[in-house]
Amino acid sequence: MPRVKVARKSTAIDMTAMCDVAFLLLTFFILTAKPKVEDPSKAEVPASIKEVTIPDDNVLTISVGKQNKMFLSFSGTDVRAETLKSMGEKYKVDFTPAEINRFSNTEVFGVPMSQLKQFLGTPTSDLKSFEQRGIPADTTVSNELSDWILTARKADKGLHNQDYHIAIKGDRQEQYPAINTVIAILGHQKQFKFDLITSLKAAPKK
């Protein structure tokens, strides 16, 4: 009797399906990817059990970072350009088209009006070392932060006919008066509903 020969199978596997799946996933992740925006306020948000998510667009975020520095971030490149133009008129600063273009691509900023031109002139690679002093918000009636918020809201209303969803991001160790300043500014503009950005923690068991 002849010995039963075991057919030697090839170790090569058909990778076509695997490759398909891999590239499908890759496409998905590339399309949904939103680059992380470096937050200059470096605020460490407190934890909360609430699970309300913040919408992706049409958000105006006021961040209160270390040493009570105020940062502002609002969505919409056209809104940002429009806001800068109006703010330039108000504060009598002339911005060049290049600066306006640069500002409309800046996600977060926190510089006083006097420092803004310098900030917009700094090359992107040097921005990390550029120390942003925060937007001044000393008095609640009329200060730069309040003007920025109001101008941005007006621009958003004028361009898209929608109202900004307002969010406050604060550092957990921040003393209450800093947050209160922001709330007071918003209250002054008749904005009484806003979100406090928090990180999620588990809810206690009932």
Place this chain on the structure above:
Amino acid sequence: MAELDTSGGGKHKGGKVRSKKASTRVDLTAMVDLAFLLITFFMFTTTLNKPKAMNLAMPDNSDTKIQMPVAETRTMTILLGGKNKLMWYMGQAGKTAPTVEGYGATQLRKTIVENQKNVAATHAAGDNDMIVLIKPSDKSTYENLVNVLDEMSIANIKRYAIVKITPIELDALKTQGLLQ
């Protein structure tokens, strides 16, 4: 000596030159490797968890005409002091001595639930929910505020407000040394 065979097969001497049928299979291993590497990269760089938030509605203080009378026995006032401590009292300021307490499940949360039960038991049904006034002092942190707001949702308190602290309450905090 080793020599390269340059004869090119030599089988087809005289016969037709047949082109060798090349296999259409491509080795995809490297491509899959690359694809998975990129997937991993994009997975790690995307922010999968969107920021969470808590809603906060402040009272409209521009209209002072609307005033709602509320039984003082139903109100609990929480004063947020420094050093991660708080004080609370029921009813009117100065009448009942405030209690010093910390944040957390065993302290503030327990107190809120107890007070809630007391209020519910001593008042007529339908109008017996507790109202909480949160008064942060200048020494309290943002985290303290968020913690207390969190407790409100945990205890399911429908009516609460962030109110400006009064001088009497500041004195109370000061005597306990919570205003440093």
